Amino acid sequence: xxxxxxxxxxxxxxxxxxxxxxxxxxxxxxxxxxxxxxxxxxxxxxxxxxxxxxxxxxxxxxxxxxxxxxxxxxxxxxxxxxxxxxxxxxxxxxxxxxxxxxxxxxxxxxxxxxxxxxxxxxxxxxxxxxxxxxxxxxxxxxxxxxxxxxxxxxxxxxxxxxxxxxxxxxxxxxxxxxxxxxxxxxxxxxxxxxxxxxxxxxxxxxxxxxxxxxxxxxxxxxxxxxxxxxxxxxxxxxxxxxxxxxxxxxxxxxxxxxxxxxxxxxxxxxxxxxxxxxxxxxxxxxxxxxxxxxxxxxxxxxxxxxxxxxxxxxxxxxxxxxxxxxxxxxxxxxxxxxxxxxxxxxxxxxxxxxxxxxxxxxxxxxxxxxxxxxxxxxxxxxxxxxxxxxxxxxxxxxxxxxxxxxxxxxxxxxxxxxxxxxxxxxxxxxxxxxxxxxxxxxxx
Amino acid sequence: xxxxxxxxxxxxxxxxxxxxxxxxxxxxxxxxxxxxxxxxxxxxxxxxxxxxxxxxxxxxxxxxxxxxxxxxxxxxxxxxxxxxxxxxxxxxxxxxxxxxxxxxxxxxxxxxxxxxxxxxxxxxxxxxxxxxxxxxxxxxxxxxxxxxxxxxxxxxxxxxxxxxxxxxxxxxxxxxxxxxxxxxxxxxxxxxxxxxxxxxxxxxxxxxxxxxxxxxxxxxxxxxxxxxxxxxxxxxxxxxxxxxxxxxxxxxxxxxxxxxxxxxxxxxxxxxxxxxxxxxxxxxxxxxxxxxxxxxxxxxxxxxxxxxxxxxxxxxxxxxxxxxxxxxxxxxxxxxxxxxxxxxxxxxxxxxxxxxxxxxxxxxxxxxxxxxxxxxxxxxxxxxxxxxxxxxxxxxxxxxxxxxxxxxxxxxxxxxxxxxxxxxxxxxxxxxxxxxxxxxxxxxxxxxxxxxxxxxxxxxxxxxxxxxxxxxxxxxxxxxxxxxxxxxxxxxxxxxxxxxxxxxxxxxxxxxxxxxxxxxxxxxxxxxxxxxxxxxxxxxxxxxxxxxxxxxx
Numbered sequence: 001x002x003x004x005x006x007x008x009x010x011x012x013x014x015x016x017x018x019x020x021x022x023x024x025x026x027x028x029x030x031x032x033x034x035x036x037x038x039x040x041x042x043x044x045x046x047x048x049x050x051x052x053x054x055x056x057x058x059x060x061x062x063x064x065x066x067x068x069x070x071x072x073x074x075x076x077x078x079x080x081x082x083x084x085x086x087x088x089x090x091x092x093x094x095x096x097x098x099x100x101x102x103x104x105x106x107x108x109x110x111x112x113x114x115x116x117x118x119x120x121x122x123x124x125x126x127x128x129x130x131x132x133x134x135x136x137x138x139x140x141x142x143x144x145x146x147x148x149x150x151x152x153x154x155x156x157x158x159x160x161x162x163x164x165x166x167x168x169x170x171x172x173x174x175x176x177x178x179x180x181x182x183x184x185x186x187x188x189x190x191x192x193x194x195x196x197x198x199x200x201x202x203x204x205x206x207x208x209x210x211x212x213x214x215x216x217x218x219x220x221x222x223x224x225x226x227x228x229x230x231x232x233x234x235x236x237x238x239x240x241x242x243x244x245x246x247x248x249x250x251x252x253x254x255x256x257x258x259x260x261x262x263x264x265x266x267x268x269x270x271x272x273x274x275x276x277x278x279x280x281x282x283x284x285x286x287x288x289x290x291x292x293x294x295x296x297x298x299x300x301x302x303x304x305x306x307x308x309x310x311x312x313x314x315x316x317x318x319x320x321x322x323x324x325x326x327x328x329x330x331x332x333x334x335x336x337x338x339x340x341x342x343x344x345x346x347x348x349x350x351x352x353x354x355x356x357x358x359x360x361x362x363x364x365x366x367x368x369x370x371x372x373x374x375x376x377x378x379x380x381x382x383x384x385x386x387x388x389x390x391x392x393x394x395x396x397x398x399x400x401x402x403x404x405x406x407x408x409x410x411x412x413x414x415x416x417x418x419x420x421x422x423x424x425x426x427x428x429x430x431x432x433x434x435x436x437x438x439x440x441x442x443x444x
Numbered sequence: 445x446x447x448x449x450x451x452x453x454x455x456x457x458x459x460x461x462x463x464x465x466x467x468x469x470x471x472x473x474x475x476x477x478x479x480x481x482x483x484x485x486x487x488x489x490x491x492x493x494x495x496x497x498x499x500x501x502x503x504x505x506x507x508x509x510x511x512x513x514x515x516x517x518x519x520x521x522x523x524x525x526x527x528x529x530x531x532x533x534x535x536x537x538x539x540x541x542x543x544x545x546x547x548x549x550x551x552x553x554x555x556x557x558x559x560x561x562x563x564x565x566x567x568x569x570x571x572x573x574x575x576x577x578x579x580x581x582x583x584x585x586x587x588x589x590x591x592x593x594x595x596x597x598x599x600x601x602x603x604x605x606x607x608x609x610x611x612x613x614x615x616x617x618x619x620x621x622x623x624x625x626x627x628x629x630x631x632x633x634x635x636x637x638x639x640x641x642x643x644x645x646x647x648x649x650x651x652x653x654x655x656x657x658x659x660x661x662x663x664x665x666x667x668x669x670x671x672x673x674x675x676x677x678x679x680x681x682x683x684x685x686x687x688x689x690x691x692x693x694x695x696x697x698x699x700x701x702x703x704x705x706x707x708x709x710x711x712x713x714x715x716x717x718x719x720x721x722x723x724x725x726x727x728x729x730x731x732x733x734x735x736x737x738x739x740x741x742x743x744x745x746x747x748x749x750x751x752x753x754x755x756x757x758x759x760x761x762x763x764x765x766x767x768x769x770x771x772x773x774x775x776x777x778x779x780x781x782x783x784x785x786x787x788x789x790x791x792x793x794x795x796x797x798x799x800x801x802x803x804x805x806x807x808x809x810x811x812x813x814x815x816x817x818x819x820x821x822x823x824x825x826x827x828x829x830x831x832x833x834x835x836x837x838x839x840x841x842x843x844x845x846x847x848x849x850x851x852x853x854x855x856x857x858x859x860x861x862x863x864x865x866x867x868x869x870x871x872x873x874x875x876x877x878x879x880x881x882x883x884x885x886x887x888x889x890x891x892x893x894x895x896x897x898x899x900x901x902x903x904x905x906x907x908x909x910x911x912x913x914x915x916x917x918x919x920x921x922x923x924x925x926x927x928x929x930x931x932x933x934x935x936x937x938x939x940x941x942x943x944x945x946x947x948x949x950x951x952x953x954x955x956x957x958x959x960x961x962x963x964x965x966x967x968x969x970x971x972x973x974x975x976x977x978x979x980x981x982x983x984x985x986x987x988x989x990x991x992x993x994x995x996x997x
Contacts, residue, residue: 039980041988130934131948132990162888170942170951177948208892208931273931273988274980338975339983345971346757369739370970378963378982379956379992384970385979422982423992 003028005442006314006328007295008302008353009342011037012428013413013435014334015286016105019293020439021332028296028326030316034283035340036414037431041271042278043126043136043143044116044432046098047079048425063120063137067095070426076361076418077426078391078434085393098429101436106138112292113253114285115141125149125184127242128271129158131175133184135425140278142247142256146240146268148184155188157238158270159229161204161212162196193236200228209244213277217251226258238266245269245277252281298326304354310408311354330408330442333389333397334435335415342415343387351389351415356397356405359390359417364400381423388417395438412438452622454480455826457642457657459629459671461485462492463605464803465663466612467815467834472822473619474837475830480655481613481621482644484628484667486915488609491665492808493918494767496688496722497715499523499531499809500600501568503561504709517564519813520601522835524569526812527842529870530608531601534713535571536699539581539588539595539752547593551575554596561598570599585696587753600699602715605808606918607868610908611839618840625909632660632674638798639675648911659822662802666732666768672802677795679802680773683729685766687737688722689745689969692760692926695719695753704748708780712749717894717925718762721749725779728768735766737968760973762928763965772805786810788818790825801825841870851877857887861895868920869900876903890939891932893925898939905943913937913958929962930981934989959985 004025007018014029021027050066061069068091070079083094099120106116118124118138124147127133133148158175169192176190197204197212202224204212216222225246233241247269248255259267269278290297300316305325313327335342335353344352348366351357357364360373360383373384389397395410412434414421421427456472458465461483469481483489502516524531538558540551558573565572576595581588613623624644631643633654641656662671662679672679699713712721724741742764749756772785786806791797801821806814816832823830852862855877866873880886880899889895904910904919913929913936916922922936923929934955941951970978985991 036979036983039983128989130989130991132993134988134990170938174938174941174948174951271988273984276988338979341976343975345975368971371739371968374967374970376960376964376967378959378967379986382982385982422979422986425987427987 001328002326003296003328005330005332005439006030006326007332007334007439008314009035009334009336009340009413009415010286010290010297011035011283011334011336011340011413012286012431013336013438014332015290016101016432016435017332017334017410017412017439017442018290018295019108020436021443022293022295023443025443027293028298028328029290030298030300030302030314030326032299032301032341035336037286038279038283039274039339040279040282040428041134041274041276042282043134043139043271044102044118044428045135045425046102046137046429046432048135048429062122064095067091067098074419077424078395078416078418078430079426081391081393081418082395082433082437098433101433102138105432105436108289109285112285112288114281117141117144126271127175127179128273129160129171129175129244131178134271137429140269140281142245142252142259142269143271143278144268145265146242146270148179151187151240152184153186153188154239155237156190156240156242157236158190158192158242160192160194160244161209162194162198188239189237191236191238193232195228195232197225197228200224202228208275209246209272210249210275210277210280212244213246213249216246216248216255219251219254222248222255222258226262230262241267242270243267245272247277249277249280250284252277300324302353309404309406311406314353330410330444331406332438332442333409333411333415334413334431334438337385337388337414340414349387351397354397354406354409356389357399358387360384360387361417362390381420383420385422386417386420388415390417394441395434396441408442410438410441452478452480452655454478454641454655454657455828456480456659456661456822457482457655458661458663459642460490460663460665460667461487461609461613461623461625462490462663462665463488463609463612463808463811464665464806464814464818465661466609466616467811468661468663468803468818468822469616469621469623470612470619471815471819471832471834473616473621474833475819475823475828477822477826477828477830479616479621480657481616481623482627482629482642483625484647486625486912486918487613487623487909488606488918489914490667491767491769492605492609494686494688494765495605495769495808496711496713496720497602497605497808498534498600498711498713499568499603501561501564501570502809503558503598506557506561513561513564514567515813516810517567519810519835520568522812523603523809524601525842526835526838527603527608527611527870528845529841529867530604530611532603532716534600534602534699535597536600536701536713537576537581537584537588537595537597538701539592541589541591541752542593543591551594551596558596558598565599568601573598585698585700587696587755588700589752589754592752602713603808604716604868604921607841608839610919611841614840614908615837623909625915626911629671629674632671632800634675637796639800658799658826660800661818661822662800663818665770668770668802668804672791675791675797675800677791677797677800679789679804681804682727682771682773682779683732684725684769684771684779685728685735686723686725686769687741687745687767688720688765689742689761690763690765691719691721692762693717693719695756695759700752702748702752704744710745710748712753712756716921719759720765721745721756722765725769727779732768735768737764737766739968742969757972760926760977761969761971762926762974762977763962764969765965770804786814788821790821792825841868841872843871846871846873855887857897858895861887861889861897864894864921865897865900876900879903879906890935891920891922891925893923893927893932894921896920896922896932901936901939902943905940910940911944913940913954914961916940917958923958923962926977928966928977928981929958930984933958933962933985934991955991959991
């Protein structure tokens, strides 16, 4: 055996599986690149809307309420499937497990300098630049002071950079209108301002915040940007400032410290769409976590092999054209959905590595034409994006008859069916919980 | 529209802002007539915007109607002169496959055919045909099937149809015409059997009013039977639905003429930064305002493309474009053998309704000539003596060639961004940048794919009648690139909302409208690589931006 456990994919699900298995086993991660985790906002929404539709603020639930709703109402959600293994108080046991897994992850990330803050009792509301926000259980510490629920009554200011986004009166009034409709009011004031880095002789040639964040990794650059911010903000009235997520990527820890030293907790990063620096920071931190747990990282494209009721080896193709066969006792599939390439469609729909059947709800999907699973309104819940593999309560993929396909294969993260992370917003939570459980199951 | 338009007595009210409507408005206005144009959606949002976008010389008419080929080629040359910035040359090949019946004979026949077409090439600045061996063909386009035994090349031009319409409208406006998009004609003002004007309603504001005109020109494309019905008459067309598939990049720099499973001719060709495969042609009797692509249509095109370009399915099909042709009515012919002829109906002589004309049929490449003919009829009825100058006077962007490097330097912009802008605006490029100097973020990019600057967006709102984000898309190509509006939708809506003085709810409406419109073109073709893009788009709009939350009220 090359390894005891091979995990395919290294986003949240794959990493959690690998580090949990690595406590007792020799583990390798095979990945063809970064996927949806690296593109994400970096924030952890564990139970999202808790199966409820409608406006999020009106319907914000405590985490335990939201988890309860999912277990009660969504029998196919991976949370519900996992919880069926509990004999006693399903809800309490499952919730306890969620906390244990999360505390452990955030503890390890924090020890490594990627500090997460949040709570299992309440949710934070972190705004984006559109006056909407992300409800999140845990977010990076560079964002937490921007929790709107604790900023009521304050004068808040959104900063943009010339050439990256329009931050003007129109946006300011849009933000304040939107927030007040959610009952997130009153604020003393909501204002927007632009800072023109280029006019200060600072290169700002990327049009996305993430390119500025990348340049901020350079100490000289970030020192100058901080100086300009200090100078500009001193002339403005505010009690809290929201900056785009630009506080570095690889060097985030040092950049964040510079900001905290200079501004205390009066400056925080707002959420930004993909691809944003916080997602990449998280991915880098996960990579370090893998290394710390002694997990081998193999950069290559995995393909399943052979018939039978257990997987013995996978084939890996490397970028340079080499190929290798890797054997293990058990395998974890954490390859994501479409962004990461876990689910593919050609003549039919299937899971990419092992060709497993895929499902929407309990329906096995073969017909490659998507329209039956889509509606005309993109803001409706689009069923197509809940497509994925079905599993038993040990996260082993099953076929259309409910029979386990391979006894030594477990699946985790958005390659799973039964939930639609785009709409129910449980993506990070599901990846974290199923990832950890798949790792534990695979280690036997 | 402003209320004072009601007090003006117009010579001509044109219904429809497609290429016929804007072309006629321009010609009439240039001949000194007082013109007003109404379009219920946006300029070029119907059949014109969904067409293949070619200014061709009419090769297909060569066999039966050589005069049409002559006129098409001549007009293709004129369009190059009046709008040089909007055109791009597309070298085409017609491959012959070994499966074709008597392939060597077929290749000979093709060459003979294109030898005849070469006679018209000078009229439209095209290169004469060449005969390519199998190896030469593969060297030019390695993606073509090994089954090809050779090919004939010829030359045509592609055009930005949206800009062509807008520039015709701009030119008409320069000559005093009133242009009103999102303004629907809900009724014709009749006095007995005479049409005296139109009752219009602004579809965005709900404003309604009457506008009087001596003549009403029905240029409503596939909607023209409905307008004719308002006058109590009946004009029959043979509506033909056509779809195109659009790839996220150029699969090839040459156009390829291919045959579908039923022998129909289909094109695959580069268009701007994309590549399009089309078209289909099927009788269509459904709702013109909510067109849907079917699986059969999509598969029909993919199969045809795959036959000639085996790896086409590996490309990312980004969206599908759907339109309905207003082909002249004919019984007993299949869709594809219908000629793209046009006709101007004078309803006074046809069915005794005075003051009402209809133009039906036609094709993009000869829009100018058709407009000239229609305007001739209008002028003879109104006793107007003006002469047509639409073939000699350039469109607003065609008056000079901008110095891209100089402009880029002066406005500290990326040269590529300026060159794309110059493609859309030609000689107007500098004026557009100048018009917003001093305003914040003038040269900031709103759409990074294309790219499109804030100056251009603001200009489109202030000077080109843009009122929705899809309007901006048609004028600037904003949101048409690989990300399909993921990054620019909200930015564009803010700027547009600000320009129009809209509040938060108005801006939300703009965002929603655009995302829904893009989805309509994306959803039917969601497959393979495009699925990843769709997941990312939805994650952006719904997870990060929580747009569904602000819209759910």
